[in-house]
Amino acid sequence: MANDLPINPELEEIDGKIQDVFRALQNGFQKLDKxxxxxxxxxxxxxxxxxxxxxxxxxxxxxxxxxxxxSRNPPEVNKQLNEKKQTMIKELNSYVALRKTFQSNLGNKRVELFDMGAETSDAVAEENVKMASDMSNQELIDAGRKQMDETDQAIERSKMVVGQTIDVGIQTTxxxxxxxxxxxxxVNELDTIHFSIKKASQLVKEIGRQVATDKCIMFFLFLMVCGVIAIIIVKVVHPNNKNIRDIPGLAPPAGRKLLSLEVLGN
Structure with missing residues (x-):
């Protein structure tokens, strides 16, 4: 075609693919005949x-x-290309008709096997297999009804499974x-517990601060008591020591008291 018509490369490539398919169809039908x-x-x-x-x-x-x-091709070229297209369509239609003929012949020769169920043994299945051409109309009808009944039963079983699946889904939901x-x-309880722990931590900190303050006060009081006791001990040991002042509210030592009484008597 490329030698007869001045066509663009795209059309030439498509035409080559079509011709390859036609050759494959011709060889295929020749093999099919054998x-x-x-x-x-x-x-x-x-x-x-x-x-x-x-x-x-x-x-x-x-x-x-x-x-x-x-629009870019001369009218004569467009005419020849359209004729080429029609030739392709006719050739394809001829293969379509040939396929229908083979399908018809194949349908007359094919053996129709009826499914006897998965639980049926191979021996029983082989005994029930018949050629479609050897079966009477009544046998074909009976076989068809049986197949329909089995299909209905399978559908019912499927419906039951679907229903059970829906029930399980509802229960799961x-x-x-x-x-x-x-x-x-x-989660709410955990939030409450977390808040309680936080408040307890603050309370413990406050108590700790109060305890620390009380300890400081007790320490100073202890120091004061020790100081007073030390002064008392010194006064008792050195009663004539004038450098140690008397503690307010505390009686002077007995020696000094007697000395004071003697001075007053004289």
Whole structure:
């Protein structure tokens, strides 16, 4: 395409990716024709479907880029590019139709297995597996109803589990609320205790200061008493010592008292 039309590099790159996808789709469907296993065919179809989605996205991207470049391209170039886009769309649609054909053929060949429950043994499950084509309409209806009943039972069990989970959640919420309130009360009590301890510390400090003051007073009183006792002892030991003054309110020693009486008699 780059050799026939003067297009920009963006369109050329997108066109190259689209052509790569088309080649992959062609090779994939050729391989699919040779695969006999239904499971492998189904897996191969899924991969090809993914490639077709990618191709559709690239074609849309090609169209957007084409519209952006339309005003800068000659009319003849725009016409050829639009024709190229339509060719891509037709080729993609052909692969889509081919995929539907393979899906239809695969659906006619596939064996539908009905789930007999996890507790059913493999031997019993193998005995109950049948080809869909060999089952009558009534058997298919019965099997479908059984499958629906099992699904309803599973749904009911799920509802019970959800209900129990909700009840547990409500109970847990109530417990958390009670614990939160209890924590709040504990915090308030701790604040009260902290305040009481603070007041007690202040009271102890005040008492300590008062005790210290009382001790100082007692010490000075003790010193005064010791001084008085010392003076008394000195007066008793040295009664004639004139340097020691008499203590007010205290009688003089007996010797001095007698001397005073003799002087008065003479």
């Amino acid at each position: 695969i006999k296993d239904p499971n492998r065919q189904s897996k191969q179809l899924e991969e090809l479907t993914g490639k077709m989605r990618e191709c559709k996205r690239l074609i849309k991207e090609f169209d957007r880029e084409l519209k952006d470049q339309e 109530a417990n958390l609320k009670g614990q939160t309130e209890q924590m709040g009360r504990i």
